[in-house]
Amino acid sequence: MRKGYTxxxxxxANILTEANILWLALTDNxxxxxxxxxxxxxxxxxYIHSGKRGRKAACLNTGATVAFSTAVDVRMRQGGDNACDQGYLFRSVMGHGTPRLVDDDEKMHGLDLLTVKHLGKQLPYKEAALPATVVYAIDVENISARIKE
Structure with a gap:
């Protein structure tokens, strides 16, 4: 494995815990x-959530492999006087997996995990919003981190 990859x-797990946004790479026609x-x-x-319609949902509904990445602690590394000596320091995760639409029990579990991660506590949901919301589980097939500190 290349230097800095692990x-x-x-x-x-530490990077995924700290990150707030995951960049999801999908493909359609x-x-x-x-x-x-x-x-x-x-x-x-x-776990991610989505509306039932739209390009993202249409891509995920195919079950085709998706790629993902996230990064934390992104900052400029000061080099010398040459542009090639400059760069960034960061901790990142990248990987791929297969998405699947989850059933009602796993849907609520996924929503609860999202709520606690992003809001720090469990909150109630608007009953009217739940039927329009779907949750996808991406079963990770490959994942690695790159650390440049």
């Missing part, structure tokens, strides 16, 4: 499509 589960999403992780599963 498959260390603790390093990956038109072109590749990349979208930022809120997410939560449990084990080897990434």
């Amino acid at each position: 498959e260390n589960e603790t390093a990956i 038109d072109a590749p499509y990349c979208v930022p999403v809120n997410f939560a992780v449990e084990g080897n599963v990434i």
Whole structure:
């Protein structure tokens, strides 16, 4: 594995815990499509939520493999007087997996994980919003981290 890359589960888990946004790379008939999403992780599963319609949902509903990435602690590294000596320091995670639409019980579990991750506590949901919301579980097939500190 290249310098700075790792498959260390603790390093990956720490980055995923700190990150707020996951960049999700999808493909449809038109072109590749990349979208930022809120997410939560449990084990080897990434949970995201979506409306039932739209390009993101249509891509996820195909079950085609998706790629994802996130980064934390992104900052400029000051180099010398040469442009090639400049760069960034960061901790990032990248990987891919297969999305699946989850059933009602797992849907509520996924929403609860998202709520606690992003709001710090469990809150009630608007009953009217739940039927229009779907949750996808991305079963992670490959994941690694890159750390440049």
